[in-house]
Amino acid sequence: MVQIRCLVFLFAALVLAPTLAAQQTPPAAAPADTTEGAGVVSPRGAFIRSLILPGWGQSVVGAPGRGGVYFALESTSLWMLYRTQQRLSAARSEERFLRENRLLGPQEQFALVNAREEQRQDWLVLSVFWLFFAGADAFVAAHLRDFDQRVVLAPEPGGALRLQATVPLVRRR
Template identity: 30%
Template sequence: MSPPAISQQRDSARAGIAAQQGQKQPTAPDTTPKPPMSPRRAFLTSLVIPGYAQTVFGRDRAAMLFAVIEIGSIGMARKAAQDLQEAIGLPRDSVVASYKIDPNTGLAIIDPKTGLAVPDTYIASRFTDDRIKARRTHYEDWIAAIIFNHLFSGADAYVAANLWDFKANIGVVATPRSAGVYASLRLR
């Protein structure tokens, strides 16, 4: 086979199909709107900071809900931790209920060594083992609420990232006679 002669014409059936070597075909610009955050990043950021990714997607009410739940749960967990530490620290403590009284004077008998009134009866500590266990459970419940809030916020952000361009509105309506669910979808 001999090489093609310069004077030969190209096959008209293949004209314009093959690009000349060294030249790239111009590509059309990508006009597809991109989400402000990937689903993975949305999940991870809202997992660490509940409600953060929701603000990126314009879901301010959901973000506020997760933030309020987080702050409330942290406050209650702190209070439960203080109650637990109080119960652990005072399991065998008691309170003086009454002092020994001198029958002649009607005054409390004073200990000559300490100079303090001599106790007669005591009230046992209110922090029994059952109460310590209940306070520990209470503390663990608030920690579980915090963890649940983080996970649920992350899952909500993941779904919001996947449906970021889906403009649907779903809600609940209450009327004097009944309750109902409505849904609206905006078509472009």
């Protein structure tokens, strides 16, 4: 009985589908210029992009070199976090071996395990720091994207840096 109902439903759908498709109205015309503002990333968008993938926010804003640096820093921190976790597992198995062979008492602490746990915590905190620092840098870079080009930081012949700002003075008449 259920199969017959399904067949009737499918047959009705096949018969009625062309008529229903013909009744659809064409979509409304799109506005003439839909690309206005395309490619401009908001500061919040740059921040979120940089949180998703460190360096992405900087690359979108126009600073791919800085983006690459943040990606490398975050990747290195995460790699070291992974390596420290592996070393912590090895230290715990060594501690287990020492306890099983009664070379380490039940109340004694294996110093290597404590050191590895602290290292893991340090790398985790550093990874989170680089993540949010990259996000903050992308946020600021998006705000300063349209900064006035009349402010220039230029090297001098002696190796020093010179900060130069030019302000146009307009006479009022």
